[in-house]
Amino acid sequence: SFWYKTTGVANVSTQIQLFGPLGFNPISGKNFRIVNLVASGASANWRRLHAYLTIPPKGDRLGPLVLQGSLRSRDAKIWVDDLSLKPVLTVDLPLVQQTPVIDGRLEDAAWSAAEVIDWTKALSPADDEKSTPVQETNCYLLIDVHNLYIGVRCVEPNLEGIHAVAADRDSDIVGKFDHVKIIISPKRTQETAVYQFIVNAAGSYAEQRNGDASWNPNWKMKVVREKGAWTIEARIPITELGYQAWPQAGIIPFNLIRARKPTGRRARLSSWSPPVKDVDVVEDMGLLILD
Numbered sequence: 001s002f003w004y005k006t007t008g009v010a011n012v013s014t015q016i017q018l019f020g021p022l023g024f025n026p027i028s029g030k031n032f033r034i035v036n037l038v039a040s041g042a043s044a045n046w047r048r049l050h051a052y053l054t055i056p057p058k059g060d061r062l063g064p065l066v067l068q069g070s071l072r073s074r075d076a077k078i079w080v081d082d083l084s085l086k087p088v089l090t091v092d093l094p095l096v097q098q099t100p101v102i103d104g105r106l107e108d109a110a111w112s113a114a115e116v117i118d119w120t121k122a123l124s125p126a127d128d129e130k131s132t133p134v135q136e137t138n139c140y141l142l143i144d145v146h147n148l149y150i151g152v153r154c155v156e157p158n159l160e161g162i163h164a165v166a167a168d169r170d171s172d173i174v175g176k177f178d179h180v181k182i183i184i185s186p187k188r189t190q191e192t193a194v195y196q197f198i199v200n201a202a203g204s205y206a207e208q209r210n211g212d213a214s215w216n217p218n219w220k221m222k223v224v225r226e227k228g229a230w231t232i233e234a235r236i237p238i239t240e241l242g243y244q245a246w247p248q249a250g251i252i253p254f255n256l257i258r259a260r261k262p263t264g265r266r267a268r269l270s271s272w273s274p275p276v277k278d279v280d281v282v283e284d285m286g287l288l289i290l291d
Contacts, residue, residue: 001050002083008076013038019063089286104222114140123269134270152232161262164201174206185253186241253285
């Protein structure tokens with residue numbers, strides 16, 4: 001990624017090439033993968049251009065990685081700063097035929113095929129004895145042809161002491177106490193859409209698209225309590241994310257944020273891919289990988 005700004009109309013692009021064995025590119029069958037991202041027009045303010053390339057587990061068979069950039073303009077000045085190459089958390093999305101029933105319980109046999117991510121990473125250090133300890137969070141991910149399935153288990157040794165406040169859809173109360181925020185940014189364009197699905201421990205929920213709380217997608221979720229945890233099951237149709245079909249060999253920025261606030265303590269946030277500044281920053285999210 002890098003930051004840029006211009007004084008007039010310009011074309012700015014970046015390209016990543018990674019070489020490997022024959023068939024390394026699953027679409028063309030060739031031995032290299034290329035990712036391009038291009039921005040054109042004028043931008044008097046600093047903007048960030050970024051591209052992703054996923055590296056398979058057999059990294060010992062890979063060749064060189066080539067990073068290139070291009071700046072074109074007839075008469076505009078172009079500034080470029082902070083060119084960086086950094087690792088990103090990733091998880092594969094299994095495509096399944098058998099899908100879970102959305103009842104809030106993660107006991108359905110379909111979840112045995114899921115990819116699992118878990119974390120105990122706090123977004124800020126404890127600042128005093130009243131800081132809330134971070135508890136483990138587990139997330140299970142599946143897709144079928146038409147939907148994304150998400151299961152979340154929030155380990156909670158003190159279920160009676162958490163805030164579980166029932167509220168209307170899109171109420172500000174949903175995101176004030178114990179809750180999970182699912183963040184998805186399906187299409188990596190200059191005007192990236194960021195979708196948020198917020199579910200609290202009482203089963204109330206809210207959604208936002210680019211900060212707009214009036215967006216009310218057609219999705220399904222349930223929350224239940226079990227011994228030592230509260231759990232979420234959700235099904236999100238891909239049409240609500242702007243897709244008609246899953247992109248072939250695609251990648252989708254994704255993150256989960258958990259807020260935990262036992263009675264008498266301050267709220268504490270934890271995350272799968274901890275953001276540097278803001279949870280909506282696409283470059284700080286992990287990636288869902290579509291084979």
